[in-house]
Amino acid sequence: MASPSLAERVVVTAEQMQAIETRLFAAGLPVAALMEKVANRLSQRLMAEYPDRQQRWGIWVGPGHNGGDALVVARELHLQGYPVQIWHPFERRKPLTEAHLQFAQHLGIPITNTYPDSCDRWLDGGFGFGLSRTLNEASQAAIAYLNASGKPICSIDLPSGLDTDRGEPLGAAIAAERTVCLGLWKQGLLQLAAAPWRGQLERLDFGIPEADIVAVLGSNPPRQILTDARAIAALPLPLATDAHKYRRGHLLLIVGSQRYRGAALLAAIAARASGVGMVTLAVPEHLSAIAVAQVPEALVLACPETAAGEIAELPLDCDRYSAIAIGPGVGTGSSIRSVLQQVLQQARSLLIDADALTVLAQHPEDWTLRLAGSATVITPHAGEFQRLFGSVPTPETVDAAVAEHSVILVRKGPSPTVATPTGTSWSLVDSTPALARGGSGDVLTGLLGGLLAQTDAVSAAIAATWWHSRTAQAIARTHSPLGVSPTDLAAQLAFWLGQRLRSDSAHGYLTRE
Structure with a gap:
C-alpha cells in the first residue's frame, strides 16, 4: 500500500x-x-x-x-x-x-x-x-x-x-x-x-x-x-509464528446489567472479532448463562449483583489481564463507582466508556486514583464529554482535557478523532450517520478493548476507530444507512477486515511471507 x-x-x-x-x-x-x-x-x-x-x-x-x-x-x-x-x-x-x-x-x-x-x-x-x-x-x-x-x-x-x-x-x-x-x-x-x-x-x-x-x-x-494505511499499520498484524493465546492478550470486559443486557453481548462479540487471545466477561450473575451461550469463547465471571441488577462487586485479581474495559450497560449505581475505583488503580491499560464515564463525571475526584503512566482511553460522545469536562468538544477543549488527564480520547461523530496527550490527533474525513444507533458504541468498546489487550493504546484507538467506522459504511452501502444495526456491525467486523486486507497489497499483513 x-x-x-x-x-x-x-x-x-x-x-x-x-x-x-x-x-x-x-x-x-x-x-x-x-x-x-x-x-x-x-x-x-x-x-x-x-x-x-x-x-x-x-x-x-x-x-x-x-x-x-x-x-x-x-x-x-x-x-x-x-x-x-x-x-x-x-x-x-x-x-x-x-x-x-x-x-x-x-x-x-x-x-x-x-x-x-x-x-x-x-x-x-x-x-x-x-x-x-x-x-x-x-x-x-x-x-x-x-x-x-x-x-x-x-x-x-x-x-x-x-x-x-x-x-x-x-x-x-x-x-x-x-x-x-x-x-x-x-x-x-x-x-x-x-x-x-x-x-x-x-x-x-x-x-x-x-x-x-x-x-x-x-x-x-x-x-x-486517519488514512487507511495508518490504520492498517496500527493493527496487531501479522501474527507471530509462535503466538499463543496468552501472548495475544487477555481482556477483562466489565459490562451489562438487568436493564442493559444487550450491551454486554454486543461488546463481547466485538471483542471476539478483535482477535484478542482471551476474553473474560464480567457480568451480573443473571447474565452469565446468556453470555456463555452467545459468546462461548469467553471466560464468563458471574459477579454478585445488586437489587437493581447491576454488578455489586468485582471478585477477582486484575493483575492477570493485559487490558480492562468497563462501561457498556453497567448502570450508574454506587456499586459501579466502587468497581470503577478498583480498576482505576490497576497498572493495566484501561478503557472507560458509557455508564462508567457518567459515574466518573459524577465523581471527578476519582481521576486521581489512576496510576501515573498507565494508559487510559476514553470514548465519550458529545454529551458525555460535556458532563466530564464542562464544555462542548472543540479542538481546544479536547486538547485541554487529554493533556490534563493524560488520556487518549476517541471523539465520536461524523469525523471520529483520536486525540492524544502529546497533542497529536488523527481524524477520519468521514464516517456514517448510520452509527447513530443505540449499541454502536458498545461495539466500539468491545473492539477497542480487544485491540488494547494486544497493542499500545494509541494504535488500538486508531485501528478500532477506523475499523468500526469503515465496517458500518460497508454495511450502509449494501443494506442502506437504515440497515446498519449494531448486531450486524459486531458480526461483520472480522469479515469486512478480511476483505479489506485482501483488496490490495495490504494482504501481506495477514500472514508472514
Whole structure:
C-alpha cells in the first residue's frame, strides 16, 4: 500500500494555511497563477462530476479570493457550453476578483446583484478559509436564499459562513451538498459543529511543495487524517509464528446489567472479532448463562449483583489481564463507582466508556486514583464529554482535557478523532450517520478493548476507530444507512477486515511471507 503524501494527511488551521501560502508567494508564485491553477482543477473536477451541459449553474461570488476562484470556474464552465449566471451582491471586492469579474462581463456571462431563481445547482464562492467574524445581515440573507432554494450547492474550500478552525456557523452557513477542500484539509471541516453544513467532503490537490508544509508544520504534523494505511499499520498484524493465546492478550470486559443486557453481548462479540487471545466477561450473575451461550469463547465471571441488577462487586485479581474495559450497560449505581475505583488503580491499560464515564463525571475526584503512566482511553460522545469536562468538544477543549488527564480520547461523530496527550490527533474525513444507533458504541468498546489487550493504546484507538467506522459504511452501502444495526456491525467486523486486507497489497499483513 502506497504511503499517503504529507498533503493528503495533514490538517491545518487558518493561520497555518496562511503561513504556507505566504511562503509560496514569497518564493515567487503569483497569487493570480495560484488562483488559475486551483480554479482550473476545480472546473475540471466539476465538469467530470456533472457532465450535463443543459444544467444551469448559479455562481455565488464573494468579495475575496474565494469569489475569484468561483469566477474562474464560471468562466471555464461558460467556455465549455454550460449555462452560467453570476450572482455578486457585493459593492467591494479584491483587485484580482474585480479583474475576473470584468472579464466574465466581457465574455457575456450574465451578472446580477439580485438573487436569480433560475439555476439548477449552485457553486458557493462566497467566503473561504480565514473567516473569523460574524457575517453581516446582507451576507446572512444571501445564504438564507441559497439554502432555501432547494438546489444542490457545491462549496469551494469550506461552506461560506463556517469558522475555519471551529467549524461553527458565524451567523449563518451554506448547507452544502458537497465541499471541495482546496490543497490541505481545514480543521473546521472535521469538527462536530460542521457536520450539518459540509456535505460530502473531498480534497483537491494543487501541488503544494512538501518542503513548505514541513517548514510550517514539521515533518510529523500534530493534526492528521486517519488514512487507511495508518490504520492498517496500527493493527496487531501479522501474527507471530509462535503466538499463543496468552501472548495475544487477555481482556477483562466489565459490562451489562438487568436493564442493559444487550450491551454486554454486543461488546463481547466485538471483542471476539478483535482477535484478542482471551476474553473474560464480567457480568451480573443473571447474565452469565446468556453470555456463555452467545459468546462461548469467553471466560464468563458471574459477579454478585445488586437489587437493581447491576454488578455489586468485582471478585477477582486484575493483575492477570493485559487490558480492562468497563462501561457498556453497567448502570450508574454506587456499586459501579466502587468497581470503577478498583480498576482505576490497576497498572493495566484501561478503557472507560458509557455508564462508567457518567459515574466518573459524577465523581471527578476519582481521576486521581489512576496510576501515573498507565494508559487510559476514553470514548465519550458529545454529551458525555460535556458532563466530564464542562464544555462542548472543540479542538481546544479536547486538547485541554487529554493533556490534563493524560488520556487518549476517541471523539465520536461524523469525523471520529483520536486525540492524544502529546497533542497529536488523527481524524477520519468521514464516517456514517448510520452509527447513530443505540449499541454502536458498545461495539466500539468491545473492539477497542480487544485491540488494547494486544497493542499500545494509541494504535488500538486508531485501528478500532477506523475499523468500526469503515465496517458500518460497508454495511450502509449494501443494506442502506437504515440497515446498519449494531448486531450486524459486531458480526461483520472480522469479515469486512478480511476483505479489506485482501483488496490490495495490504494482504501481506495477514500472514508472514
